[in-house]
Amino acid sequence: MRRTTRAGALCGLLLTLLTLSIAPSAQAGDILTEKSAGQRYALQSKAASDKAGKPVCASVATDETGSQAAKLRARVDCSDPAALRPAETFTLHTDKYALAAALRSEANGQYVSAEFHDADSHFGMLRARQDEAFGNWEKFELVSLADGWFALRYNFTENGVSKDYYVSAEVNTTGADQGLLRARTATAPGSWEQFKLVRIPFPASDEPPAATLPAPAxxxxxxxxxxxxxxxxxxxxxxxxxxxxxxxxxxxxxxxxxxxxxxxxxxxxxxxxxxxxxxxxxxxxxxxxxxxxxxxxxxxxxxxxxxxxxxxxxxxxxxxxxxxxxxxxxxxxxxxxxxxxxxxxxxxxxxxxxxxxxxxxxxxxxxxxxxxxxxxxxxxxxxxxxxxxxxxxxxxxxxxxxxxxxxxxxxxxxxxxxxxxxxxxxxxxxxxxxxxxxxxxxxxxxxxxxxxxxxxxxxxxxxxxxxxxxxxxxxxxxx
Known part of the structure; x- marks a missing residue:
């Protein structure tokens, strides 16, 4: 889907891409990311943790439809990044000027949007459902904080008025929307607004399988x-x-x-x-x-x-x-x-x-x-x-x-x-x-x-x- 109304402008973002290796993913099917050696990440929330105190990361709702489809919620144990599914992993992208960046879900190959056309409890919610090139609704600024944590800042312009919002993980919300990620906080980021990008190891070894030897000319x-x-x-x-x-x-x-x-x-x-x-x-x-x-x-x-x-x-x-x-x-x-x-x-x-x-x-x-x-x-x-x-x-x-x-x-x-x-x-x-x-x-x-x-x-x-x-x-x- 592509919207007729577009929002604000943004700049900046984080990502470290070093030497990578990958094997084909049986889960990804024909999704673009199956063929790419781009680094994958999980989005860990500072505010969210399970009852055992393990870190919790955002997950895309791939098993839901309608108004619940593709929502991002911080409620998945990510103490073992290698065990995460495509629903919990993302790649990071930027335009040719490196002034904006977007998260793309490995679960469906779609970009994460801050959806400001929804009102009330879903105002600014994050959903992975933009299947075209990312635009303003998919662009976030990464604001560096202490100890490797960062805030995702989104700029929303309405009626000529520009306003910044930080993405929150609403961990105190109960029911279906517990941990919902929303760009809604205009004040300085607290623990609900702090995240880390956790590198996901690839299933393949850093070394290739042994070559078939002896190898003839x-x-x-x-x-x-x-x-x-x-x-x-x-x-x-x-x-x-x-x-x-x-x-x-x-x-x-x-x-x-x-x-x-x-x-x-x-x-x-x-x-x-x-x-x-x-x-x-x-x-x-x-x-x-x-x-x-x-x-x-x-x-x-x-x-x-x-x-x-x-x-x-x-x-x-x-x-x-x-x-x-x-x-x-x-x-x-x-x-x-x-x-x-x-x-x-x-x-x-x-x-x-x-x-x-x-x-x-x-x-x-x-x-x-x-x-x-x-x-x-x-x-x-x-x-x-x-x-x-x-x-x-x-x-x-x-x-x-x-x-x-x-x-x-x-x-x-x-x-x-x-x-x-x-x-x-x-x-x-x-x-x-x-x-x-x-x-x-x-x-x-x-x-x-x-x-x-x-x-x-x-x-x-x-x-x-x-x-x-x-x-x-x-x-x-x-x-």
Missing amino acids: RSLRTLTWNTCSNNGDCGMYKLSADEFTDAVTQRATTAKADVIFLQEFCEKLAKPLEHKLEARDGGADTWDVRFAPIQLKVAPDRFAQKSCAKNREAYGVAIAVPAENTWYKAVELDSPDKKERRTALCAAVRSWAVMACTAHFSTGGPNYDDPSRHTQQAQAANLAQQAARYSGYRALIGGDLNATPTVTPTESSVPVLQPLYDAYKECDQPANRPTAGSSKLDYLFAASPATWSGCTIGTDTDNPSDHRPVWGTVTLPAR
């Missing part, structure tokens, strides 16, 4: 493409989801790709692309498309997932691998302060003994995020190390690395991408043909002593992206 066809799905000046941005997934699938078919790396990708396109690839192959359960978000700092040391335009959820990178994949991991890369926090995403293909990783580095050079390019060089070193750290697996890397093969940091003679060239073989070396305008920015690397053949740079003819796709066949040595 293997040839894989690999494709990387920056799809610019969040760039209003790019043709891909203008495509419908069906047209977008057609464009990716067509290039994957031309490349006969076994592994697909994608950058500037929107989360909401992951599942449709998976279905499109499987339909092309004449069956189901042949591909998995995984996603990891790029983030924006919304407060000191706090990050939230950057939102894609056109109601396509979070913005980031994606990887398509065989459906046997059950383990994938997002690795947050050190990034310039107050700029996008870039990420790499790795996925294990156990039967191939292959660890496939994709990344989109910060933009470097004068007047860009990383003027000296030293952060880019650190990102290259981190990616090179991360892809190679999994015992028994052969590393394969693809992505938009936002640097040419010869670019050097201002104060160093070492090329930005040297950490990758030191340990890996690149598909188009030494030709190094341009992939974006007149520059080579897109790469395919495989751990030495792998060899590449048939490296191809797509043409600009009928190319809806501002980057050309790159594909080739890599032969990986036996392990």
Whole structure:
């Protein structure tokens, strides 16, 4: 549902997103979050605790209908975060200016709204039922308090008058609405208005399952493409989801790709692309498309997932691998302060003994995020190390690395991408043909002593992206 009346403006918020890993959730079904490596959280109330004094977190009412549907109530024991259900877990999102943030429920994939159109006892109640891009009713400011607690502040404007409200957990309310979360308190926050975001551990181990060994030499066809799905000046941005997934699938078919790396990708396109690839192959359960978000700092040391335009959820990178994949991991890369926090995403293909990783580095050079390019060089070193750290697996890397093969940091003679060239073989070396305008920015690397053949740079003819796709066949040595 989308409202005709919109409320106020907000700013700021909290979130820490570090290195993440995830396995597919049987409970989530086709909900977007099943395919995402974004960090999940529980919302703990300071005022609420059970009779044994255990911490209590907010839960979304997924088993109720009508006026009770999707309400948030602080009344679930969360002393063991790993045991929480999707109804008690959320992801955090922000717009491109990092001036607002929203909670999205893992139970139904919908954003939490403060509903000020309801009167009396439900005025300002929080409900997870906004299924479009988040707007003003879904935006909250995080006000830092002592010892890691914070208050959620909501700004409501009515008849030209702006007023701030803090979200309360109404723990003294009895009956069905006990612990109801409502944005209704205008005074300084007390214990009812204090919360924590509790990190939810993923069910998968931080380490992948053991690779199938011994692994014979293997040839894989690999494709990387920056799809610019969040760039209003790019043709891909203008495509419908069906047209977008057609464009990716067509290039994957031309490349006969076994592994697909994608950058500037929107989360909401992951599942449709998976279905499109499987339909092309004449069956189901042949591909998995995984996603990891790029983030924006919304407060000191706090990050939230950057939102894609056109109601396509979070913005980031994606990887398509065989459906046997059950383990994938997002690795947050050190990034310039107050700029996008870039990420790499790795996925294990156990039967191939292959660890496939994709990344989109910060933009470097004068007047860009990383003027000296030293952060880019650190990102290259981190990616090179991360892809190679999994015992028994052969590393394969693809992505938009936002640097040419010869670019050097201002104060160093070492090329930005040297950490990758030191340990890996690149598909188009030494030709190094341009992939974006007149520059080579897109790469395919495989751990030495792998060899590449048939490296191809797509043409600009009928190319809806501002980057050309790159594909080739890599032969990986036996392990």
